[in-house]
Structure formats: structure tokens, C-alpha cells
Amino acid sequence: MMSRLFIALGASVLMYASAAAETTPPAKPWMNTALTPDQRADLVVAELTLDEKIQLVHGIGWGPLKEGGPVPADNNGGAGEIVGIPRLGIPSVQQADSAVGVRMAALQGRYATLLPSVLGVAASWDPEGAHLYGDVIGREIRAQGYNQSIGGGTNLARDPRNGRLFEYAGEDPLLAGVMVGNLIRGVQSQHVMGDIKHYAFNDQETGRAVVDARIARKAARESDLLAFELAIRIGEPASVMCSYNKVNGDWSCENDWLMNRVLKGAWKFPGFVVSDWEGTHSTEKAVLAGLDVEMPGEDYLGAPLKGAVTAGRVPMQRLNDMVHRLLRSMFVTGVIDRPSVPRFVVDPFKGLADALHLAEESIVLLKNDGTLPLDAGALRSIAVIGAHADVGVLSGGGSAQVDAPGGNAIEPTVSTKWGHVVYFPSPPLRFIREHAANARVQFASGADVAAAAALAKSADVAVVFADQYMSESGDVPTLALPSRQDELIVAVAAANPKTVVVLITGNPVTMPWLGQVAGVFEAWYPGIGGGQAIANLLFGSVAPSGKLPITFARAEADLPHSRIFGLQPRPANDPLEGRWAEDPEKHATFPADYSEGVRFGYKWFDSESKEPLFAFGHGLTYSSFAFSELQVDQQAKSVTFTITNTGKRRATEIAQLYAALPPKCGEKFRRLAGFARVTLSAGEHQSVSIPIEPLTLAVFDEKKDRWTWPHGRYTLSVGGSSRDLPLQASAELY
Ligand code: BGC
Numbered sequence: 001m002m003s004r005l006f007i008a009l010g011a012s013v014l015m016y017a018s019a020a021a022e023t024t025p026p027a028k029p030w031m032n033t034a035l036t037p038d039q040r041a042d043l044v045v046a047e048l049t050l051d052e053k054i055q056l057v058h059g060i061g062w063g064p065l066k067e068g069g070p071v072p073a074d075n076n077g078g079a080g081e082i083v084g085i086p087r088l089g090i091p092s093v094q095q096a097d098s099a100v101g102v103r104m105a106a107l108q109g110r111y112a113t114l115l116p117s118v119l120g121v122a123a124s125w126d127p128e129g130a131h132l133y134g135d136v137i138g139r140e141i142r143a144q145g146y147n148q149s150i151g152g153g154t155n156l157a158r159d160p161r162n163g164r165l166f167e168y169a170g171e172d173p174l175l176a177g178v179m180v181g182n183l184i185r186g187v188q189s190q191h192v193m194g195d196i197k198h199y200a201f202n203d204q205e206t207g208r209a210v211v212d213a214r215i216a217r218k219a220a221r222e223s224d225l226l227a228f229e230l231a232i233r234i235g236e237p238a239s240v241m242c243s244y245n246k247v248n249g250d251w252s253c254e255n256d257w258l259m260n261r262v263l264k265g266a267w268k269f270p271g272f273v274v275s276d277w278e279g280t281h282s283t284e285k286a287v288l289a290g291l292d293v294e295m296p297g298e299d300y301l302g303a304p305l306k307g308a309v310t311a312g313r314v315p316m317q318r319l320n321d322m323v324h325r326l327l328r329s330m331f332v333t334g335v336i337d338r339p340s341v342p343r344f345v346v347d348p349f350k351g352l353a354d355a356l357h358l359a360e361e362s363i364v365l366l367k368n369d370g371t372l373p374l375d376a377g378a379l380r381s382i383a384v385i386g387a388h389a390d391v392g393v394l395s396g397g398g399s400a401q402v403d404a405p406g407g408n409a410i411e412p413t414v415s416t417k418w419g420h421v422v423y424f425p426s427p428p429l430r431f432i433r434e435h436a437a438n439a440r441v442q443f444a445s446g447a448d449v450a451a452a453a454a455l456a457k458s459a460d461v462a463v464v465f466a467d468q469y470m471s472e473s474g475d476v477p478t479l480a481l482p483s484r485q486d487e488l489i490v491a492v493a494a495a496n497p498k499t500v501v502v503l504i505t506g507n508p509v510t511m512p513w514l515g516q517v518a519g520v521f522e523a524w525y526p527g528i529g530g531g532q533a534i535a536n537l538l539f540g541s542v543a544p545s546g547k548l549p550i551t552f553a554r555a556e557a558d559l560p561h562s563r564i565f566g567l568q569p570r571p572a573n574d575p576l577e578g579r580w581a582e583d584p585e586k587h588a589t590f591p592a593d594y595s596e597g598v599r600f601g602y603k604w605f606d607s608e609s610k611e612p613l614f615a616f617g618h619g620l621t622y623s624s625f626a627f628s629e630l631q632v633d634q635q636a637k638s639v640t641f642t643i644t645n646t647g648k649r650r651a652t653e654i655a656q657l658y659a660a661l662p663p664k665c666g667e668k669f670r671r672l673a674g675f676a677r678v679t680l681s682a683g684e685h686q687s688v689s690i691p692i693e694p695l696t697l698a699v700f701d702e703k704k705d706r707w708t709w710p711h712g713r714y715t716l717s718v719g720g721s722s723r724d725l726p727l728q729a730s731a732e733l734y
Pocket of ligand 1: 079097150197276277399472
């Protein structure tokens with residue numbers, strides 16, 4: 001047996017087995033592309049030694065993520081690596097975090113495009129946009145020499161204070177499933193492997209490594225797992241990442257029900273399950289429950305797995321299956337047939353154009369008293385205030401952090417274990433100035449509230465920016481904007497009634513000043529095209545088209561749980577009070593009792609008859625639309641209706657179809673069952689058909705362990721938001 005040596009960047013040297021007679025390479029029948037990916041994977045598995053098989057089911061350690069650790073010579077600098085088998089032509093798997101763009105690109109002098117938040121692209125309700133989002137990530141992953149993107153966040157927004165919501169696609173299973181599924185398709189269209197995470201119920205960051213999500217199986221299948229089911233069906237990702245938390249008593253990464261029964265059994269997922277980084281807790285239990293690859297290291301699936309296989313505690317057949325799943329995904333996506341050749345340079349201009357387009361589609365106009373769009377020609381002075389809008393826009397942190405070109409646009413003051421709070425150099429101030437060339441546009445930081453109010457008073461219009469940093473490994477205790485920004489907005493609005501607020505946040509926030517301001521945009525974290533996109537929408541060169549993928553509550557008390565499970569309140573004088581702060585991670589296991597089941601977000605507000613601040617699906621534009629002539633096709637299970645642009649300019653409406661199950665089911669809420677993004681010129685009308693996604697009408701029967709469709713009359717409603725549904729019809733669909 002020969003060994004292949006990897007020279008570590010530090011003093012350490014890693015050795016990996018590679019049973020090879022490199023001088024006489026074997027014929028490689030698995031390179032025959034006429035065979036199916038499964039046949040090709042089987043042929044490779046038959047050639048592998050036990051050591052090689054073990055090598056393919058774990059990573060090499062923390063690699064460049066942690067200083068001082070060993071790094072193989074072929075390492076590409078990403079979050080993970082699985083060492084390949086060169087003698088058989090199987091490349092190493094090089095993984096890069098890439099939730100909203102490729103992470104750590106600057107580490108090796110590379111550039112990556114920062115896209116708007118995933119929550120933002122969900123707000124576009126545009127599956128093509130989601131595909132484009134994935135294209136950008138796949139393109140740049142590939143150009144940078146990686147062959148797997150580990151993004152694809154699909155956890156539902158069960159709690160609007162979750163620190164990672166900007167990486168996820170909102171609160172509805174259909175919307176999240178369709179958007180993430182298309183995003184994954186985009187990634188994999190670039191011949192790299194995609195991933196979907198964090199499977200499952202990693203719905204809060206507080207105590208994420210110990211929290212035990214307790215939920216009934218029916219509710220689980222109809223909520224978070226439905227989002228995964230749809231995204232996996234549409235996106236066919238190479239892998240599924242199991243999460244840190246426990247679900248109903250078992251760690252996700254050794255949860256037989258989640259992995260074997262649901263994912264691989266019911267959904268027939270043919271790819272591999274990879275653990276979140278250090279999310280593996282055992283060898284036999286994990287592997288027999290369905291875990292295929294341990295990341296980032298080999299604590300459980302290295303030597304201990306070899307021992308378990310040799311002793312017969314894990315059948316060789318199971319190890320073969322684990323390896324088969326990895327290889328199959330590599331063949332399906334093309335990473336073996338079309339290996340990525342690092343060019344190290346991506347196309348930043350194409351990236352910017354795509355990021356700008358996606359940001360323009362994602363920003364939601366929440367309120368407008370008629371002040372918007374701003375009339376560039378008529379304005380003589382504009383006050384721009386707050387959130388470092390003079391230099392850039394905020395980005396989200398954690399493993400989703402993308403490096404800012406040229407470095408952080410601000411002198412950072414806050415740092416976490418993930419690094420600093422980073423602003424990207426896309427300054428709204430600059431783009432506002434470009435639009436309003438004849439106006440005096442002045443900036444106030446907002447640190448001095450009185451000075452900001454004085455500037456606002458002297459201007460025709462005030463645009464106040466407010467932001468909130470979020471990152472994985474922590475949540476926020478409240479929905480309030482941090483750092484006295486509410487106070488700033490109140491003071492500015494009191495000084496100038498024509499005050500427009502632009503929120504740059506990862507999550508919904510409360511708006512105690514809503515009644516005093518003229519307009520509000522939610523811009524999420526808008527990415528490298530952010531400043532430009534915001535200005536384009538403010539001045540109306542682009543009409544807003546986004547709609548909320550998540551409910552905005554008036555207060556924490558209106559949520560299913562007024563507090564995040566396990567969150568320790570901070571002392572009142574703590575400077576971090578109310579702000580995102582790293583979870584201390586010193587918890588013993590504690591339960592998160594999801595007794596609300598599927599009733600969170602709009603389903604909660606609807607069934608509890610609570611008024612949200614802004615409803616799921618809400619979003620305004622600079623035109624108006626009318627809906628008419630709803631028809632239901634019982635056979636085809638689709639609806640057809642007419643949308644008319646009744647306003648004065650071309651704009652986009654997102655038509656939403658909601659279904660209520662037959663009354664005997666006792667559900668007191670509707671379910672989103674389909675949607676369509678429609679762009680029309682002033683006065684134009686169009687007949688629109690929306691097919692109903694059958695799973696949105698289904699009920700999961702725990703006893704039969706399968707979906708069932710209740711008989712009876714379903715009520716179908718169509719309109720422009722979950723709370724604005726002018727058309728209704730009912731039909732016996734099953
Ligand atoms: C995150 C994952 C990420 C991994 C690797 C973990 O902390 O939960 O989403 O992919 O780190 O960076």
C-alpha cells in the first residue's frame with residue numbers, strides 16, 4: 001500500500017491512504033458517461049479499499065477555519081474538504097460556505113459577489129431570480145476551484161428573532177421550498193454540488209447545539225419538513241446537511257426518523273447526508289440512522305467507523321451505500337466529468353449586475369403615503385441619515401459572511417468569533433446623489449440625534465436608514481431596532497413629515513414610529529448592489545415588486561412564544577441588551593416545545609385573529625392592480641383569473657393563491673398553495689393560471705405514515721397578500 005503525503009501549511013503532515021499502483025492506472029470504466037450515475041458509482045465502490053472508503057466519509061479537520069490545524073496541500077481554503085482518490089480519478093470535494101455569496105474569498109486574494117439575503121430573494125417570489133442567485137454562487141464557487149457549495153438554508157422562520165433568518169427563505173413551506181429548490185438548481189447548473197441545510201428544526205441559534213426541538217410528526221411534515229421536501233424535489237441537491245440540534249430527543253445527525261425514514265425512505269433522497277460542523281455525536285448510531293459523511297473531521301467516521309465495520313457492528317453494505325451516495329452526487333452534478341479548474345478570478349461586473357437585479361426584486365415597499373417615488377427634478381435638498389449610508393450597506397455574519405471588496409467600508413467597532421460586523425461599499429448616499437443631481441444631498445450619521453433632526457428639518461425630504469446586524473450562533477431578544485435607532489427615526493420624522501425609512505435588517509422589526517413616517521422600505525441585507533437598488537426604488541426608476549416572505553409582528557407578545565427558548569436576558573445596563581449577541585453556548589440540553597405545530601407566521605396570526613404590523617405577502621408598488629374572474633379547474637387542480645394593472649405605470653404584482661381545507665378539518669387558517677409574478681404595463685390585463693401544489697392541500701396521517709387529501713370543499717382565495725384576497729371560490733378538489 002502506498003501513501004499519499006499532504007504537506008501541511010504548518011508543521012504538521014497529514015497522511016491519507018491511497019492504495020495505488022500509480023504507474024499502472026486501472027482502466028476507468030466509470031468514466032463512461034453512457035452509464036447511469038448509480039452504475040458509475042457502483043463501479044468505483046467496487047475498486048475501493050476499506051481505507052479509501054473510510055477516507056471518503058469524513059473531512060480533513062477544521063482546515064483553514066481554525067488556525068494551527070493541518071491543511072492538505074490540495075486544500076482550496078474553504079470550510080471543508082473530503083480527500084479524493086486520485087488513482088481512480090476521483091477529485092477531492094472542496095466545500096465553500098456560500099449562503100449569500102462565496103465565503104472567505106479574500107483569504108486568497110479572490111473576490112466574491114455578495115448577493116442580497118436569501119430572505120430577500122424569497123421576497124421576490126421569483127423562482128427565476130432564485131435560479132439566477134444559485135447561478136452566481138455556482139459560477140463563482142467553480143471559478144474559485146471549489147466543487148461544492150454548502151448553502152441552501154431552508155429552515156422556516158418559526159421565530160422571527162432567529163439570528164440566521166437572512167440565510168433562510170421565510171415562514172411558508174411552499175415559498176421556501178420553491179425558492180430554495182430553484183436556487184439549488186442554479187448552483188448545480190454550474191457543475192458543482194449543491195447542499196440544503198440545516199435538517200431539521202434548527203429554528204433558533206440560542207443553544208443550537210443542545211436544544212431539543214419537540215414537535216408532533218404531523219406538524220413537522222406539514223411545516224419545516226414540507227419546505228425541505230419541496231426544495232429537495234425541485235433542486236435535487238447533492239447533499240443534505242443535518243443540523244446541530246436534537247429533534248424529539250435524538251440529535252439530528254443520528255436521528256433515524258429524520259434521515260432514514262423521512263429523507264431517504266419517504267422522499268427517496270439518493271444523495272449524501274453530511275453533518276453540520278461537529279454535529280456528529282456517535283459512530284454506529286449515526287451511521288445506522290443515515291449519516292453518510294462527518295464534517296469537518298474524523299472523530300466518529302474515521303478510525304472508529306473502520307473499527308465498527310471490521311467488527312461487523314456496521315455492515316460493509318452500509319459503508320458502501322455511504323460512499324455510493326457521495327460518488328453518485330459527484331457524477332450527477334458533473335464534478336468528476338467536468339472538474340472545476342481554479343481561475344481564481346470571477347466576473348465581478350456580471351456578479352454586480354445580477355446582484356443589483358436581485359436586490360431590486362427583493363426590496364419591499366411597506367408603506368407609502370404618496371411621497372414615493374421621490375421626484376428627482378423637484379427636490380432641492382435631501383437629508384440622508386444613519387446606518388453608515390454614506391459608505392455602504394450592512395451584511396449578515398457567521399459562516400454566511402462574504403468578504404467586502406477593498407475591506408470593510410467602516411472602521412469596525414463590533415467583533416464576534418466570526419469576525420467583524422462588515423459593511424459593503426455600496427453607499428446609498430452616492431446613488432441618491434446620482435439620481436438627484438440638482439439637489440443638495442447631505443448626510444448625518446445619526447449619532448447626534450438633534451443634529452440629524454436639524455438636517456432633516458432643513459431638507460425637502462429625509463431618508464433615514466436603520467439597520468440591525470445578525471449572525472449565526474445568536475438570536476436577538478426582541479423585535480426592536482437596536483442602538484436607539486427608533487429614537488432617531490422619531491426625531492427625524494418629527495422634524496420633517498416627508499421622512500422615508502429604509503430598513504437594512506436580517507429580520508422583521510417593530511416600528512413604533514410607523515404612523516409618523518411617509519414611507520418605509522424593507523431592504524433586507526441588499527448585497528453589493530444594495531445602495532444602487534435602494535436609490536433606484538426611492539426615485540422610481542425601478543418600481544418595487546417584493547412582497548413579505550415573513551410576517552411582521554407588532555410586538556413579541558403576539559408571537560407563538562414571547563421569548564426565545566433558553567435565551568438568558570441580559571442585564572438592563574448591558575451595552576448588548578436588545579442587540580444580536582453571541583450565545584454563550586453553556587447550556588445543558590433544554591426543550592423547545594413547538595406546540596404551535598404548523599401555526600406560526602401568518603397561520604398563527606390568522607388562526608389567533610391577531611393583527612400583524614405587516615402581513616405575509618404584503619408589498620406595495622408605484623401602480624395598482626385589480627383581480628377578477630376566478631375560475632377553478634377541479635380536474636387539473638389549478639385556478640385561472642385576470643389581473644389588470646389599474647395604475648399609471650408598468651409594474652409587477654405577485655398574485656397569491658391560498659387554500660383553506662374543507663371545514664371538517666378544523667383548520668382556522670389558509671395555506672399558501674401557489675403564486676405567480678406578473679409584470680404588466682399601465683392598463684394592461686392578463687389571464688393568469690396557477691397550478692395548485694398538491695402537498696399544500698394535504699394532511700399528513702401519522703398512523704398511515706403518509707399524506708392524505710381530505711374530501712370536501714376547499715376554499716380558494718386569490719389576491720395580492722395573505723390579508724388582501726378579493727377573489728374566492730370553492731371546489732371539491734378531492
Ligand atoms: C454552520 C453551517 C456551516 C458550517 C461550516 C456551521 O457553524 O452551522 O451552516 O456550513 O459551520 O462553516
